[in-house]
Amino acid sequence: MVSIIILTKNEENDIRGCLESIKWCDDIHVLDSGSTDKTIEISTELGAKISFNKFKSFGDQRNWALDNIQTKYDWILFLDADERTTDKYTQALFDAIRKAGPDVAGFYCCWKMILDGKWIRFCDNFRKWQFRVLLRGKARFKDFGHGQKEDIISGEAQYLMEPYLHYGFSKGWAQWIDRHNRYSTEEAISRSKVRPPFSQIFSKHGSLRNVAIKSWVSRFPGWPLIRFVYTYFLRLGFVEGRQGFTY
CATH class of the missing domain: 3.90.550.10 (Spore Coat Polysaccharide Biosynthesis Protein SpsA; Chain A)
Known part of the structure; x- marks a missing residue:
């Protein structure tokens, strides 16, 4: 099948x-x-x-x-x-x-x-x-x-x-961090060239929506801290214990 x-x-x-x-x-x-x-x-x-x-x-x-x-x-x-x-x-x-x-x-x-x-x-x-x-x-x-x-x-x-x-962490944290460092560099270069329209934030397509959200929200001062507060507290990451904090 x-x-x-x-x-x-x-x-x-x-x-x-x-x-x-x-x-x-x-x-x-x-x-x-x-x-x-x-x-x-x-x-x-x-x-x-x-x-x-x-x-x-x-x-x-x-x-x-x-x-x-x-x-x-x-x-x-x-x-x-x-x-x-x-x-x-x-x-x-x-x-x-x-x-x-x-x-x-x-x-x-x-x-x-x-x-x-x-x-x-x-x-x-x-x-x-x-x-x-x-x-x-x-x-x-x-x-x-x-x-x-x-x-x-x-x-x-x-x-x-x-x-x-x-199992996204199966190769260890070093590999995961290295991969996401490359991703963040690529995203920064991409955003410096073109920024998606604000309306894309409301797209039904998850990938399109995430790119738009990152592109617009990352301009705010203190974005890394904002992201942590959102993920760990507002998204209830703290209920997942050590794994939630680590992630």
Whole structure:
């Protein structure tokens, strides 16, 4: 019913857990962009089909997969190596696909961010949405911010309410901080060139809305402190204990 494509590069710490969570799928593809660790060895051991393509951007890589990987099914789920499906998510996905009419191009999915074994619901602003499930030929991707957003060719996207799990800190804090330092630099450069219209703050699309909010609110003096107060107190991050404060 569903084929799965996972983008990887040096994911030996995460890929086994990801693949073991999707044993229900009989068509798993790993698209690697130059791993030098045991990612390919582990993926092959667990039965995934391997493809290679040099990474340019997330949107480009996902589109390359759609253009070049022959999947068993037309419905495709894109996962990252630090993500896991659950039984409830899988069942919800199957149910949604069975009920999907001819005008459905795909589904937005949400995740539970896991930090030190704890779901940090409030600090991570659950639910956040990403377009991860599509019907081949009805949607593609285009680059947006640090990742990608959907490019609907035909039909509409619906929402899958049951979340999957995202272990975003699995590579350690050093890697997480380094990655977000790069993100913040890219955002600052982007904002210096063009600022999204204020009306975008009210967009229904989460990615567009977040970019606009960051762009406009970050001009306020003391923005880092404002962000901490908002996340930790107003968003109830303090109820999540040590993990909430750390995040």
